[in-house]
Amino acid sequence: MGKGEVCRRLRKKRTMSETKARRDFMKIMSGTAIGAAVLPLASGVATTKAAEAAAPPQSGTPVAAKPDFVLDVVEKQVDFFGTPIRALLSGGSWPGIEIRYKKGEMFRVLVENHLAEPTSLHWHGLILPNLQDGVPEVTQAPIEPGALMYYEFPLIQAGTYWYHSHFGLQEQEGLAGPMIIDDPDETRDYDHDVTLVLSDVLDRSPVDMMKGLQSGSVAVDVSDPYLLPGATKFNIDVPYAGYLLNGQTNDDPWSYAAAAGDRLRLRVINASTSSNFRLMIDGLPLTVIASDGEDLEPVEVDNLMITTAERYDLLVTVPEAGSYTLHAAALGDDKQVVGVFHTKDRQPEANRARAAFSDKILTFSHLKASQDSTLPEGPSRALETKLTGNMEKYFWLINDVAYPEPYAPEGAQNIPFKVSYGEVVRIDIDNPTPMVHPMHLHGHVFRVLGAGARSPRKDTVAVMPKSKLSIEFYANNPGKWFWHCHNLYHLASGMAREVHYVV
Numbered sequence: 001m002g003k004g005e006v007c008r009r010l011r012k013k014r015t016m017s018e019t020k021a022r023r024d025f026m027k028i029m030s031g032t033a034i035g036a037a038v039l040p041l042a043s044g045v046a047t048t049k050a051a052e053a054a055a056p057p058q059s060g061t062p063v064a065a066k067p068d069f070v071l072d073v074v075e076k077q078v079d080f081f082g083t084p085i086r087a088l089l090s091g092g093s094w095p096g097i098e099i100r101y102k103k104g105e106m107f108r109v110l111v112e113n114h115l116a117e118p119t120s121l122h123w124h125g126l127i128l129p130n131l132q133d134g135v136p137e138v139t140q141a142p143i144e145p146g147a148l149m150y151y152e153f154p155l156i157q158a159g160t161y162w163y164h165s166h167f168g169l170q171e172q173e174g175l176a177g178p179m180i181i182d183d184p185d186e187t188r189d190y191d192h193d194v195t196l197v198l199s200d201v202l203d204r205s206p207v208d209m210m211k212g213l214q215s216g217s218v219a220v221d222v223s224d225p226y227l228l229p230g231a232t233k234f235n236i237d238v239p240y241a242g243y244l245l246n247g248q249t250n251d252d253p254w255s256y257a258a259a260a261g262d263r264l265r266l267r268v269i270n271a272s273t274s275s276n277f278r279l280m281i282d283g284l285p286l287t288v289i290a291s292d293g294e295d296l297e298p299v300e301v302d303n304l305m306i307t308t309a310e311r312y313d314l315l316v317t318v319p320e321a322g323s324y325t326l327h328a329a330a331l332g333d334d335k336q337v338v339g340v341f342h343t344k345d346r347q348p349e350a351n352r353a354r355a356a357f358s359d360k361i362l363t364f365s366h367l368k369a370s371q372d373s374t375l376p377e378g379p380s381r382a383l384e385t386k387l388t389g390n391m392e393k394y395f396w397l398i399n400d401v402a403y404p405e406p407y408a409p410e411g412a413q414n415i416p417f418k419v420s421y422g423e424v425v426r427i428d429i430d431n432p433t434p435m436v437h438p439m440h441l442h443g444h445v446f447r448v449l450g451a452g453a454r455s456p457r458k459d460t461v462a463v464m465p466k467s468k469l470s471i472e473f474y475a476n477n478p479g480k481w482f483w484h485c486h487n488l489y490h491l492a493s494g495m496a497r498e499v500h501y502v503v
Helices: 003-028 206-215 488-492
Strands: 037-040 069-078 085-090 099-102 106-113 121-124 147-154 159-165 176-182 192-201 242-245 254-258 263-270 277-281 286-291 294-301 303-306 311-317 323-330 336-343 380-390 395-398 417-419 424-431 437-441 446-448 460-463 467-474 480-485 496-501
Touching: 159 263, 159 311, 176 192, 176 263, 192 323, 206 488, 242 323, 242 336, 277 286, 286 303, 303 311, 380 417, 380 437, 460 467, 480 488
Parallel strands: 069 106, 099 176, 192 263, 254 336, 380 424, 417 496
Antiparallel strands: 037 147, 069 085, 106 147, 121 159, 159 176, 192 242, 263 311, 277 303, 277 323, 286 294, 286 311, 323 336, 380 395, 424 467, 437 460, 437 480, 446 467, 480 496
16 A cells, blocks of 8 residues: 555544544534543653653554643742742643644643642633533542543634633632634634733732631722723722733733734733733724624724633734834723734833723623524523622622532532523523622523624623623533633632533
8 A cells, every 4th residue: 555545544534533523522412421531640741742752552552642732730839929929830831831723623632730739621612522621520520630631522613712720729820821713714814813811910829818808808909990981990809919911021021023014813811810901002993803702793992891711802903113012901900911012123112101091992782793693493491690799708609509619608509500402591690799790601602682683602701790681592512511700719609500401
């Protein structure tokens, strides 16, 4: 057999394998589950290239596909703002290494836990098999110290996503990173694709922060906070030492060199633990084209709010020679993090002055799906999510019941919402509290109702203080899924529910 014929057969074999995997996923969407494999980690293994570490198979041994990315989770000490703190990092960096695929490819990622404690990674925003969703004790067991877990499933979406720990308070310690799924049929016109990851950083351990919140010994004292237009306050409860843009502080700002006239696609990921940012670029309009991986009808604004775990894709044109500072101001705080876009003939010059925002801000009324987002007809179900809590004792509830998280109050219970396959499920959300709650549903994309047939599709939505909104989703991905506030401290003290598919 000639070399060409061997290559042809190998390509055919891989195509057939990936087609089978996609068929398997469709079976999952009809109720059959696929699990992720857990393996022990050999002593001393620290490679980030699985292909180099893999031993050649013996003759006749079935060959599993090698991972495209290996996330080696390690502990490291970092010092961003003058206080050394513990960090838990993927690939040794904060944020973690970028995972990048194309829609239609197979997601093949190996997670190596080099920590002295368990961990678990969630692939935020992806529609995937339930048992690979990464929520410990809900969809998988935690990855124990010294163990590996291999994830493999077909990618049926395109857009801007991210991954993060879903174990304890590890997300606050930097265990998160960007995840980009390119669209082979992309129609947007731009010259460069730029990922921007926003993070918040403590000056103590998150466990100490949580204990301080629940004992009442932690308070936010800011005299001139960043606000939204027309607001007199923006409540926050966690005082942060500072904020990062792509892992860099204002002392050494992140920068990007482009040519005059270049059009940039900015993929902005709020990978913070509990912060809401207001974002702008000095002198440049922002064209919003997508949110949470879902295309929007383009809208031009000067600035926007991005809540915890949310993502926005923006188009920005560099007009002429110079430097243009990006400001990401933490709402409710007086701090910001900056970055610089500059032309290649100029050195980056950061404007560290307080950000001056115009009132031309993105609002929910601007958000419209790029095409009809109406769900299929079918039986319907309505669920109620009332978000309540106690700021003094610091516990947070859904429908006056806390989910059994580590810092939840006594009496916490797992009382799941129940849905059935094929239903159109509406969730009416009422937030009578003074806090923003970024609500996230795993394993699904929902519509935020309000724009009729063009209601925008998202996976995370900011429910503003003293407000109500409704979302709906098509129940076509069976399993047990998590529905929770993505403010990690609210989640850890009880603001969550499970969504169970039942017959």
